[in-house]
Amino acid sequence: MxxxxxxxxxxxxxxxxxxxxxxxxxxxxxxxxxxxxxxxxxxxxxxxxxxxNSKEELFFDILEHFESEFRERLLEDAFQPGINPKESLKHFLKKAIVMMEENPILDQFQKGEMNYLIRKLPEEKLKEHFGDENDFFLQFVEEQKRRGIFEDYESKAVSGVFKMIFFVNMNKDGFDEDSYDEVIELLVDMVSSYLIKE
Missing domain, CATH: 1.10.10.60 (Homeodomain-like)
Structure with a gap:
């Protein structure tokens, strides 16, 4: 060849x-x-x-590219001066959910393709990816604590709360269609009220 x-x-x-x-x-x-x-x-x-090495590696390459762009766009307007921090966090979380739902690659990833991908990809590649994801959330939480925006809860626990919201979105098919939007609205409101320092 x-x-x-x-x-x-x-x-x-x-x-x-x-x-x-x-x-x-x-x-x-x-x-x-x-x-x-x-x-x-x-x-x-x-x-x-x-x-x-496989079509799965190509998909993962595309997925990581989208996730990198996703994080950059999310952080663009997070906690800008002059904006109420609680409203800013609510906007941040809702924007993340909308971005996930509008992206066809992330949408496919949510439709049961995660388990398939995990079976097909090398373990070290997955560990590196999920480590990066955890680092992003932890760094975001610790930065907002340092700035005095978040209450001083354990950073890993707060990072887990953010991931929980995204897991709900990834499994939206398991919710009643009429109540899903209200579930997300309630979750976002509760998290924002609990985390933001008054």
């Missing part, structure tokens, strides 16, 4: 990433084949494996 130049590799990797976003967002991981991905970018199935 003829090798690709560094420029060709860069172009193909970008095309795989973009086509992966489209196909995974539409069909999910299980229903998207390596053949569909490679046909869309004009390379052989064998060539695909010189870029990724």
């Amino acid at each position: 003829k090798g690709f130049s560094s420029r060709e590799r860069e172009i193909i990797q970008k095309e795989l990433f973009e086509k992966g976003k489209e196909l995974f967002g539409q069909f999910g991981i299980k229903k998207t084949s390596v053949e569909e991905l490679t046909k869309a970018v004009g390379i052989s199935k064998g060539a695909f494996y010189s870029f990724y």
